Amino acid sequence: MNPVIDEIIQEMLRVLDNSQLLQLKQVLQQKLGKASANQSDTKNETYISDYLAAKQVEGCSDKTIKYYQATLTMMNSSLKKNIQKVTTEDLRKYLGDYQESRNSSRVTIDNIRRIFSSFFSWLEDEDIIIKSPVRRIHKVKSSTKVKETYTDEDLERLRDSCKSKRDVALIDLLASTGMRVGELVHLNINDINFEERECVVVGKGSKQRMVYFDARSKIHLLNYLSSRHDNNPALFVSLHLPHQRMSINGIEGRLKKLGKKIVGLQKVHPHKFRRTLATNAIDKGMPIEQVQKLLGHERIDTTLHYAMVKQSNVKIAHRKYIG
Structure with a gap:
């Protein structure tokens, strides 16, 4: 990335969401003669599929891949938004609604949060989004339960x-x-x-x-x-x-x-x-x-x-x- 563009984007991180940041980046690149391919037409399913392929290469088991796929597909179906426009508030509301509707434990909700964090961090690393909306969603605290062992x-x-x-x-x-x-x-x-x-x-x-x-x-x-x-x-x-x-x-x-x-x-x-x-x-x-x-x-x-x-x-x- 051009150092000037990089500096401008960093300054605007706290002000703009991902969609706005991407538009700003594209305008700056065009004006500075470094136009890039527009990713806005790419479907969410493609991003999810590419992410799962990356996790498979990293050595994740088939069971883990299926769990990630089900979790991300459910989120995508519920939000019905381009992945680049998903905000922190969208994900917070999704997690809250999920917990309430299914009476899920805090451990379950934090597992979902961790998958979201991994996915959106990957999108950030791939320059598909500017910043992960999960950054401001902190670990869900849960009480430590002493589990039984055999005598x-x-x-x-x-x-x-x-x-x-x-x-x-x-x-x-x-x-x-x-x-x-x-x-x-x-x-x-x-x-x-x-x-x-x-x-x-x-x-x-x-x-x-x-x-x-x-x-x-x-x-x-x-x-x-x-x-x-x-x-x-x-x-x-x-x-x-x-x-x-x-x-x-x-x-x-x-x-x-x-x-x-x-x-x-x-x-x-x-x-x-x-x-x-x-x-x-x-x-x-x-x-x-x-x-x-x-x-x-x-x-x-x-x-x-x-x-x-x-x-x-x-x-x-x-x-x-x-x-």
Whole structure:
């Protein structure tokens, strides 16, 4: 951009909206002999499609891309405005109406805000708009809810409720590795290194990392695999013919069914094993950076969010260091 035009645009950022800034920029470019192609005829759907393509190149999963697409498409359908004319007030009203009509949580609304922020920042980087209208929409504060973890007794009761070697091995592997259920379903038998008690999983963004399991998991996994008589390479398969690879829904459904057999143990979910591992690791003194590596988190803030330090340990630490 011409330095003079750049300086003028910067001076007018607080006064004009995106549409007006773009018109001003075009006039200045024309007068200074640097006319550019007019982007006002480009459809919003094209911008959204190009943005999603960029996120895909960055390594976002198909599930994330679909969530972004649904969120941005819904916003576009509701506002019915050229993307360059969308204002901060438009987006604030949209978020408020969305929350009220769906009784959405603050976490949900902030997730939508983050997607808007990413999208409009991309538009800004691509010189499609001058400034992002999301700049003045701040993070939505939400109360921190301490999420439950499994106790050692819970895990033993879950194992006792199992009627198959597969289910015992499944619980042990989730509990000792803390891997995501989406990572677990893609594992094959050949991926498991029993000698070193480790395996490589493919996490979010197709990133690989090493996870480790304990001796109990190794024994129960070997017992389960020796009981199988199928040729499926998958690590976990259905109990009945044709012994297909277990899906995410299949594992979630199985754990939920096992949990219903146990009095006082509600909502058994694979992600709770992951949170339990993180909490126990931190409580026992594992450095947070190593827990982050173990769980495959990009940001350490995410690890701290997953791992809730037990109140009993806080009390012990208070007596030890403060008195």
